[in-house]
Amino acid sequence: MRAFEYASPKQKQQVVELLGKHWGDAEVLAGGTDLLALMKDDIVRPKRLINIIDLKELHGTTFDAKAGLRIGALVTLTELSEDPLASKHCPMLAAAASDAASPQVRNMATIGGNMCQRPRCWYFRNGLGLLAKDSEGKSLVLQGDNRYHAILGNDGPAYFVGPSTVAPALIAYGARIRLFGPKGPRELPLEKFFVIPKAEGEREHDLQPNEIVTEIVVPPPAANVRAAHYEVRQKEAFDWPYVTASVVLQQEGDKVHSARVVMSHVAPIPWLSEEASQALVGKAVTEATADAAGAAAVKNAKSLGRNKQKIKMAHVAVKRAILRAAKGEQA
Amino acid sequence: MSDREQEGSAGVSRREFLKISGIAAASMPLIAGPAVLKVAGEDVAIHGPDKTPITLNVNGKNYSAQIEPRVTLLDALRQDFEITGPKRVCDRGACGACTVLMDSKAVYSCSVLAIEAQDKPIVTVEGLMQGEQLHPVQAAFVENDAQQCGFCTPGFVVATKAFLDKHPHPTPEQVHRGLGGNFCRCETYDGIRKVVSQLGKA
Amino acid sequence: MPEYTWPEAGKRTFIGKRISRVDGPLKSSGRAKYTYDIVRPGMLYGKVLRSPYAHARVVSIDTSAAEKMPGVKAVHVVQGPGKEVFWAGDDVVAVAAVDECTAEDAVRAIKVEYERLPHLVVDAQEPKSGTDSRGPLSKTDLLALIDTDASDNQVIQQIQNRGISFQATPELLGQWREQHIKEEILQALQKAEVKTSSETSDSSWYKVTGKQTQGDAEKGFQEAEIVSEGTYGQPVITHCCLETHGGIAEWTDDKNILAHFSTQNVPGLAEQLGRALGMPAANIHVHQDHVGGGFGSKLGLDRWGVAAAQLSKKAGGKPVKIMLERDSELKVAGCRPSAYARVKIGAKKDGTLVAWESYSWGSGGVGGGGSPPLPYVLNIPHQVKQHTAVVNNIGPARAWRAPNHPQACLITMSALDDLAAKLNINPLELYRKNIALAKPREKIYLEEFQVADELMGWSSRWHPRGDKTPGPVKRGLGLSLHTWGGRGHNSQCDLTIFPDGSVEIKIGTQDIGTGTRTAILMVAADTLGIPMEGIKLLIGDNSYPPDGASGGSSTIGGVSSSTFRAAVDARDQLFATVAPALNAQPADLEAVGGSVRVAKDTSRSLSWREACSKLGPHAVTVRGKNPGEGELTNSGVGGVQMADVSVDVETGVVKINKMVCVQDCGLVVNPKTAESQCLGALIMGVSYALYEEKVMDQATGIMLNPHMDSYRLAGLGDVGELVVHMMTGPGYDERGVIGLGEPPTVSPGAAISNAVANAIGVRVPMLPLTPDRVLEALENAAGGRA
């Protein structure tokens, strides 16, 4: 790791002022579970670290029948998974949080950091760039081993997949993210926070170098909401998944009134599938409709070579998450 | 002023740092110690990039040294304070060998900076001993042969203790997830499962 | 003349009993000190700048900036301009500084210019025929060969067989002599035939061996009524020792080195380091108390180890510690060779095996891998086989538990399992029918089949290929068998009985986690009739009597035999001294329960202490050796394993329900730690069967997954129920002590692959059995049927 200077201010205004205007000058330190690894691998080289852990207002959760569930950016994944408010109002979110990484990671990892964590693409992590091009500008991912890479949103030049397994759960619940920067606060739907970079040097988040995530707000769930999450993951625990699917269904009688289907590890960003929701709306959930929604979710998917089977996995993950949700199973 | 002031060294000079956000130093101490900047009307201490005084509370004792901010809790424990129970194996938060308790919670000490671990009580595998007596988890590791080379053992012992504190009577599923954050290459998982079932009996 | 035979079952106090490992408390309390943990006074930290390229020539190196940095104490060029590096991660420059951060900064400040050369880092495709260039060895070929694990004999053989493509001029030989290339090799070069053919390329990626035959394969296949064909394989995997490779070297004066190294080879390291530095082994003191895993990868000395000593010299003798970073560990500190094979088996309709044909290939880095012993265990009458070594730039091969066996086992047992499916017979029956081909261990296997059958419920639960129950989750059973040598290596043990009754043992061995300390103490205490705590054991130091490296399951047989002989001799000397006091002949005495007494009249007895006090003022020291008189250790074990798996055919995820391991290793000294070996081997097997793969990128030449979240290992929840049964008692014990570290690691891959095939009705040809590979195999099969 390269040397840096370190500060741990108490006010978000100070954080913003201490951050740089350019990526690379300074980085925000939250739980450190991803950032320190990136620095050890010399992928990011901040000259200054601003630890935000002392920002009191970024801790804790609150619930309000009108505003919904507010989750401070510094709430850890452990806290979230054990939080009575989250468990009551967004049980699938709590389950997704408790299923991510390991207990030791979850004890440090914050939800804000989880949204901002960087891709696990092995070309990126080996210092070959987020877009991983060779000296002639050709994609190393396309030439090389892309078994874990994107099957959707993969027209290039970005082929990595977004790493968070919690973000899709939040997006399925319709969460919004709040940021704070030099111009004050701003808020956007969480799915809009994730962007597919077009050029090297761009990041995969709609975040300015001197902005921070302050909180995430999940709107109060409507009645008759059912939600579930499914991961195709090889190991029992502590393993990056091949694909995940998070589903929130709003029922009307035995029919689906509306649905949000979000996949992760399929695209550079969490993938909100309009196609899958349309396949469900107005129908009762059965094996057949769930399967049709799974098929719709991957209708536009394409293989990069080695990752062809992920298309099938995503199809199955969506189908199973829908069936779980309909049955009232959580995780 | 530091000897890293020099251009071209791998460290970056303090002058360069201060340019980042265009904030002027309120005061710059001449002796080692944090610089202080006035930011948004209040003083903020800026540590490093050179060594800065750090005090850790480990196993009930205070340890102090001059340490760069970039040094992890794990490396500070091992290299500055010679507390070598926690092991450096992956150094990326992916194996569990460096597990310690911080504020009573199991964390990977390779993924925490020493400077942020100040004021938080740290317990390592050494600190679980009750005098010369092994902690029940440690004793159960011996009894169930839950160790071969033993290199993963310190981290696994601490993780197991934290897990059992939280789940005194765990289900197998809880065990798989709850102890999933530690790897053993001699593959002593069967012994560790026996440890948990021995100590986790209702 | 004393008789060196292991005590019978009824007369053992410790041997054969479940004893907790003696260093357990030290390890579980975190007090055990590994090389990584040692902090020497004034110690410097070393770091190595490594080649980013898989194959390149060093053009220039500029270390001036690094040298000027405060805190940097020494810089040593490991491979200077002109040198060729053969894998990404190869050592180029080493630096020592006052702390790790400074050393890392210094490494970053070094500028190296490389000329990139063509590389090959992948190996899964079958090499096209005609790629054989068994032409003469070029300089590059030769240096690459020497740099790997190839033995001197192998190198000399290659020189003799192939000739060389360059002139072995005195200048060149002198230069190489300075680089400590062995004299025997230089002599072979002088005698070698020089073939300067114009078509000789500098080196070739593929080295094909000659065809090996047995019987008449062509005739065999004509006689066969059924022929089954398939392609099987497993990629390169790495050892991933949790304690990375490395050590601390310090010059205690200008002639002597003290070396703390993480090694499986305390007794051999001084010789290796001495040769590299051109100094006497006698001046190198090696010490190690504990080692955090080796698995075969810590038998030799590495460049970084030599560099630590050279840096220490430059820094005025200060201790220099170099421990590899995790990514370097995975990149350069060991790859188990891959092995792939196209196999054809011919059999009679009743399952009688007739003929075998295999074209195998595999990579072990620049030296090429060893070739798997095919067909494995069952010596099929008619055979033809050929192996191609893929010589590529992935880092050096190293022994990995049971070198070449897991690969041979996977290829053979998968092929046999596919044959059984084609014949529509239970594979257990196929093995039973052909077990005569497993000579001389057929009886062992038959007995083990029976035990495994019962423990797994094989006969009642086995179904033909393809679980027909509804739903996406399919369950299946698989089976495999294996063998290994495991004779005890050369070992020497000094055992001293002091007049006050205390006992000390010194052996220059090491305990790599297999329970060596515990076993030595058990054998000695059993023989002397005193508690284990009454014996002080000293190991892990080359000032103790020389022992062997801990590799190839040779330690337990070696140390138990030397310790036993020493204890018997020391005890007999004691008997001779005290016999008069007990009014008996020495031969009438026994040492039991802390006393020395007359066997037939136990009322005539002295406490151990009293007996020892009769020794007079001087302690008795005897040396026990292995090999020596009596048959205390032996070679050749058999093992059978079964796997029960569930496979989700929609997601491709394989889960282990249960593994059964039935293993013989002669006389089991400590069943507790022996079972741990087997349990550990099963889990390591699950890990390589399902998860592990060193993923290489051909475009850049680098390893893509050098960290532990991407180089995936089995976790505690992934391994299912594990059942181990050790074959002991009559028929086993009297064979003597045989090693156990290797054999149980051999079968899991094959057993699991066979269980998956049994569950889903389709062979997944390549390990690891990841979801994408499982789905692909299903898709291919469905496509084939359509």
Ligand SMILES: Cc1cc2nc3c(=O)[nH]c(=O)nc-3n(C[C@H](O)[C@H](O)[C@H](O)COP(=O)(O)OP(=O)(O)OC[C@H]3O[C@@H](n4cnc5c(N)ncnc54)[C@H](O)[C@@H]3O)c2cc1C
């Ligand atoms: C082995 C391993 C396995 C894992 N498995 C999973 C998994 O299954 N699912 C999953 O979702 N995650 C997984 N993770 C990732 C883990 O959840 C993230 O590392 C963690 O959530 C990041 O949070 P943090 O607080 O530690 O962030 P940090 O490491 O502190 O920061 C990460 C990034 O976010 C930025 N950042 C942090 N907080 C803010 C903020 N408030 N505002 C602006 N920027 C900010 C930092 O500058 C940095 O760029 C795994 C991690 C590891 C090491």
Ligand code: FES
């Ligand atoms: S060393 Fe910290 S988790 Fe591996």
Ligand code: FES
């Ligand atoms: S005991 Fe060796 S790594 Fe766990």
